[in-house]
Amino acid sequence: MTSNEAASPGGDRSGADGAAQAGRPAATTRVTSRDVARAAGVSQAAVSLVLGEKWRGRVSPGKAEAVRAAARELGYRPNLAARSLRMGRTRTVLLVVPALTTEFFARVYTGAARVAAEHGFGVVLYPSPEGIGPARDPFDSAAATLDGVIASSMAAEALTPLRDADLPLVMLDSDPDDDRADATVNLDIAAGIRQLTGHLSGLGHRRITHLAADVASWTFEVRARAVADSLHGLPGAQLRRRPAACSVEAGLHAAHAALTGPGPRPTALLCDDDIIAAGACKAVRRLGLRIPEDVSVTGFDDLALAVAVEPELTTVRLPAEEFGEAGIRALLRVLDGRPANAPTLPVELLVRGSTAPPPDAPGNAARPGGQ
The missing domain is CATH 3.40.50.2300 (Response regulator)
Known part of the structure; x- marks a missing residue:
């Protein structure tokens, strides 16, 4: 212990407290270029360009000075290995x-x-x-x-x-x-859900159960909100939600529970992905019901599985390869110090044989008493 430490019981905390008050990470926390970027109000790529002395013509002088000031204030020490990587090594x-x-x-x-x-x-x-x-x-x-x-x-x-x-x-x-x-x-997931719910409601479905992926992630939260928002205010709409893991077996069990639970049977099962939907189709058949005459089933993703089941699934196509292409292009722009220009990619509703009007709709050849 130094004499300075002994003079202050518990040690001198003024440095750490001062850093916290100034909005800086404490001395025990390594400051990263991301911290500098936030403090300067610029991108991380701009920080790399400025501190690597490659900013001229790519970052304005005002922003360059803001980066240098933030780096000094935060006590930033560059990660030399990471900096070498920024050069594409x-x-x-x-x-x-x-x-x-x-x-x-x-x-x-x-x-x-x-x-x-x-x-x-x-x-x-x-x-x-x-x-x-x-x-x-x-x-x-x-x-x-x-x-x-x-x-x-x-x-x-x-x-x-x-x-x-x-x-x-x-x-x-x-x-x-x-x-x-x-x-x-991102993919326009919410638009895909709106297309699905609009398709089902346009066919006349009002009793819809959402077989929701039991996964804590942003994309499935978006789907749940979009389903609820799309059906909100629709006269006669009865939306129920049943969580399911992303597997055929989980989809089967969730659909069976939805179709045999108390109250009127749902006329449509809206599934968060094609795998859950495949399980739902098995559940419908095991109960002696028909798709789509008794129950309509929809998926999401348009996997190969969507056309392997019979009838083929109505689903939403997600442009997976284009998604990967857009992701790498955004990263390459970040590495080059340019704006990422990150797009939201459109999705497409594909109507196939797994959906039809509900059993009580005119012209539907459902079994008598099929509701």
């Missing part, structure tokens, strides 16, 4: 996905890898061992191995171990208001 990016149980994420990878290859980059695909999070650093040091990270359908906090490497991060299918990412690329 490894030309490798990491694509983190929740799982490889469907071809959707494989198609995202295909699109990302194609565009990356056109720019001389490679893409390493990493399914998080914990699902949607947390995603552990798969390397001894991500900062020494990668130029940046793309994460699909995961919460930003799930990526904390990777974000500690101070690498550029682009999120796919994630909350656009989360400023912990350098850019966010």
Whole structure:
């Protein structure tokens, strides 16, 4: 213990307290370029350009000075390994996905890898061992191995171990208001749900059960809100919700419970993905009911499974390869110090044989008493 420490019982905390009061991280917390970017009101890429003395002609003098001032105020010490990566030395990016149980994420990878290859980059695909999070650093040091990270359908906090490497991060299918990412690329999920509910309500369905994916992620929260909002105020609408894991078996059990529970039977099952919908179709048949005459079933994603079942699923097509392409383009722009220009990609309703008017609609050949 030094004489200065002895003079103040419990140690001198003025430095840490002063940093907290000034809005700076405490001395025990490593300041990252993301912290500097927030303090200066600029992108992380702009910080890299300014501190790497490559800003002229790409960042305004005023913003450059704001970055330098923020770095001085925060006591920023550059991560030399990460800085070398900003120059494109490894030309490798990491694509983190929740799982490889469907071809959707494989198609995202295909699109990302194609565009990356056109720019001389490679893409390493990493399914998080914990699902949607947390995603552990798969390397001894991500900062020494990668130029940046793309994460699909995961919460930003799930990526904390990777974000500690101070690498550029682009999120796919994630909350656009989360400023912990350098850019966010999304699919118009809410529009897809509105198209599905509009299709079902247009056919005359009013008793609809939402078989909702039992996964804590932004994309499924959006779907739940969009279903409720779309049916709100519709005369006679009766919306119920049953959670289900993203598996055929879980979809089967959730649909069976929905179809055999108390009260009037739903005439339509709106499922959060095609896999849950496949289980729902099995449940309908096992109860001796017909699709779509007795019960309509919809999916989401347009996986290969959607046309393998009979009748084929009405679903929403998500452009997975284009999604991956947009993600890598956004990351490459971040690495180059340019605005990410992250788009929201449109989705498409595909009407197939699994939907029809409800049993009590004129012209529907449902079994007598099928309600």
